[in-house]
Every structure is written in structure tokens, then in C-alpha cells.
Amino acid sequence: MSKDSQIRRLVRRETHSSRAVPSTLVTTVLLLAFLWLALESVLWLLNDQPLLASPAQMLRWLQELPGNTIPGGMTAAGVGVAMLGLWVLGLALGRGRRHRRALESDRAAVVVDDDVIAAAVSGRVRLAVGLAPGQATTTVGGRSVRVQVRPTSGQPLAVESVREVVDGELATYGLDRRMTSGVQVLKEGAVGQ
Known part of the structure; x- marks a missing residue:
């Protein structure tokens, strides 16, 4: 590697913030959610007690959710999830320049x-x-x-x-x-x- 490319790499590292913390956090949350869903599925297939809810119970809850929730609550939850998604997307794609x-x-x-x-x-x-x-x-x-x-x-x-x-x-x-x-x-x- 030439000296110029090393200097450019060092300057880039110092002038831009790392995406390691947000990406690790999102990956950890998604991994835990998928592991939990996999564990619940295995317990359901073995006819064992679920930890929180079996896949059949989760499906039933999702089907009954619109009837049991007021429309304003559903709208607010949707807006909240959309804003969280936009925030995570902004962290991932933003410039990340330090001062x-x-x-x-x-x-x-x-x-x-x-x-x-x-x-x-x-x-x-x-x-x-x-x-x-x-x-x-x-x-x-x-x-x-x-x-x-x-x-x-x-x-x-x-x-x-x-x-x-x-x-x-x-x-x-x-x-x-x-x-x-x-x-x-x-x-x-x-x-x-």
C-alpha cells in the first residue's frame, strides 16, 4: 500500500464517524428476535410449553389485532415504526462526518x-x-x-x-x-x- 493511500485512509478514519455501534446494535436486536422465533418454533413442533407465545398464538394475536385496537393506536404505532426505520436508515446511509x-x-x-x-x-x-x-x-x-x-x-x-x-x-x-x-x-x- 502506498503512502498516499495510507494517509487518505487515516484522514478518512479521523474525519468520519464509525458505523460499528449502530450496525452492531441493530444486528444484535435482529439476531435475538430471530433466535427467539426459532426457539418458539422448535418448542411448538415438539408440543412443549412456549417461552412467551407459540407461533399459532402469535398468528392469532396478529389476526385479532385490528379488531382489538383503536385505529388511532394502529396509526400511531405505524408512524412510530416508520420513524424508527427512517432513523436506522439515516444512521446507515448518512454522511457521518465529524467536525x-x-x-x-x-x-x-x-x-x-x-x-x-x-x-x-x-x-x-x-x-x-x-x-x-x-x-x-x-x-x-x-x-x-x-x-x-x-x-x-x-x-x-x-x-x-x-x-x-x-x-x-x-x-x-x-x-x-x-x-x-x-x-x-x-x-x-x-x-x-
């Missing part, structure tokens, strides 16, 4: 948490524009970086200058996916900063 990004590196797999990128961008904006801590906050989304700046009272701040700082900082990271930046300069300023 981490791969940085460009020739020698190693470098993965950084989104909060670290947000703190670094905020710090760079504060230093470049001359703000106090807390006057610039950053949020990193799927493919975007949003910076909210609260200028010092009486000192106007140009949005484009902040956007250039943000774009320059993001360019130095060499992120694996392109990020769009958005800058919002609040109208009310920070007093006494």
Missing part, C-alpha cells in the same frame, strides 16, 4: 477540529484589525466560515478588509475542501475596548 478537517501535508496525516480553526481565525482577525478578545467570534460549518465582528465604538471597520484576513488565513491551512467565508460587522460597538 474535523484535513490539512495539507506532504509528510503526515494532519486533522484539525473545527473549533481549533474557528479559534485561529478569530485570533488572526483580532490581531489584524486590532480588537480585544471577544470582539471577533467564528463559526465553522460544513463548507463555510462565518465571522462576526463587534468593532470598538467610534472606529468604523470595513467588511472587505476582514474578509481578506479570513480568506488569507484559510488559504494558509491548505484545507482538503474549499471553504467560503462570510463576515458580519455588527452595528453596535464595544464600549471601552
Whole structure:
């Protein structure tokens, strides 16, 4: 295996969540249900006492269920089972991305948490524009970086200058996916900063 494919595999493992826990849980529940049904079937064939209900009793219960249950209850149960199925399907097919990004590196797999990128961008904006801590906050989304700046009272701040700082900082990271930046300069300023 080449070094590039190993690095790609390591980065993928760190930036995506594992499906092991949900798949193991679903498999275990289904296995227990099938084993229970098989045991009940064997006990029924041997004319022995069932653990919970024999296959004949289960079939009779299913046939009488619509007559013994109010329609609203059947509808609610159906909606609940459908939502559970959609949730399990979402776990199985969802993207499963963690809040981490791969940085460009020739020698190693470098993965950084989104909060670290947000703190670094905020710090760079504060230093470049001359703000106090807390006057610039950053949020990193799927493919975007949003910076909210609260200028010092009486000192106007140009949005484009902040956007250039943000774009320059993001360019130095060499992120694996392109990020769009958005800058919002609040109208009310920070007093006494």
C-alpha cells in the first residue's frame, strides 16, 4: 500500500464517524428476535410449553389485532415504526462526518477540529484589525466560515478588509475542501475596548 493511500485512509478514519455501534446494535436486536422465533418454533413442533407465545398464538394475536385496537393506536404505532426505520436508515446511509478537517501535508496525516480553526481565525482577525478578545467570534460549518465582528465604538471597520484576513488565513491551512467565508460587522460597538 502506498503512502498516499495510507494517509487518505487515516484522514478518512479521523474525519468520519464509525458505523460499528449502530450496525452492531441493530444486528444484535435482529439476531435475538430471530433466535427467539426459532426457539418458539422448535418448542411448538415438539408440543412443549412456549417461552412467551407459540407461533399459532402469535398468528392469532396478529389476526385479532385490528379488531382489538383503536385505529388511532394502529396509526400511531405505524408512524412510530416508520420513524424508527427512517432513523436506522439515516444512521446507515448518512454522511457521518465529524467536525474535523484535513490539512495539507506532504509528510503526515494532519486533522484539525473545527473549533481549533474557528479559534485561529478569530485570533488572526483580532490581531489584524486590532480588537480585544471577544470582539471577533467564528463559526465553522460544513463548507463555510462565518465571522462576526463587534468593532470598538467610534472606529468604523470595513467588511472587505476582514474578509481578506479570513480568506488569507484559510488559504494558509491548505484545507482538503474549499471553504467560503462570510463576515458580519455588527452595528453596535464595544464600549471601552
